Amino acid sequence: MGHDAFAQHGLGSATLMIISALCQRPHQTVAELVGTSSVSRDTAYRSLRRLAEHGLVHRAGETWALAPHALEGIGTRLAGPVTGITPVPAQGWAAVAAGLGTSGRAAQLKALHAAQRAAYRAVLDRLAEHRSKAVVIVREDGRQLVVPASRPDEIPPAWHTADGRVFDPITGRSAPGWRVATDGRLILITPADQRSYDELAAAHAEALSEWESAA
Known part of the structure; x- marks a missing residue:
């Protein structure tokens, strides 16, 4: 075949x-x-x-x-x-x-698949360049534990409140232009956005409800 x-x-x-x-x-x-x-x-x-x-x-x-x-x-x-x-x-x-007229078709397909695999690996390599490097922590028992580094938009829990307000770590004051989502990642509230964080969250929940109802 x-x-x-x-x-x-x-x-x-x-x-x-x-x-x-x-x-x-x-x-x-x-x-x-x-x-x-x-x-x-x-x-x-x-x-x-x-x-x-x-x-x-x-x-x-x-x-x-x-x-x-x-x-x-x-x-x-x-x-x-x-x-x-x-x-x-x-x-x-x-x-x-x-x-x-099919002579060499197998070699052509093999070369095509090799080129596709090479292009796919190149894309993966480019994506890997943007990933944060893992942090290696040495435990007391001598075992190494690999912990992924935090994303640039993730902040420590001590820097924000339960209702999503963000504290400036330098001044200790609230940063009015920022909010924190439930997954711990920063959300920038731009001056052009007239809705509050709670209003945005409510609109998102309503959109999800409408999508699930339509489905």
Whole structure:
């Protein structure tokens, strides 16, 4: 299945199922192949036609069978006439892939996936540069404990009150332009914002209620 001959726009995975079914039991009708290969009737006809174009299957009456060296991708002339098909016997799976225009598809996909993984790792590295480094604390028993450093917008509990007011650590006075959210992170109340912190919290709760009701 990993060969370029079975890539997308090539023979495809359904054709491989047909080959497997005929390898297990030769001389099957299309109706039988639908059951043994687990493909639809239209897919079976389409796959058999592709295989017949490369001389990889033979038709005898209503039944189909693999050519003598079909598993190696070696095709032969059809034993009987098949309407509308002029077989060009393949000389190996590489020749089949070349005829279908899918040569090198696996290498292209591999290179694409490698480039995508590299780009993803680069994004992760850029994000990691902005993360705070963990603080290593050595306990009395000698064990090391890794504690994440606080975020720039997180302040110690002693610097704010239960109702969200923030104290300036230098002057000890309340900082009127700041509030603290319930998760301990700072919220800047700009002069353009005419609503108080409590009003903003109430509006947020109302929006969540409306969202859950709509859902």
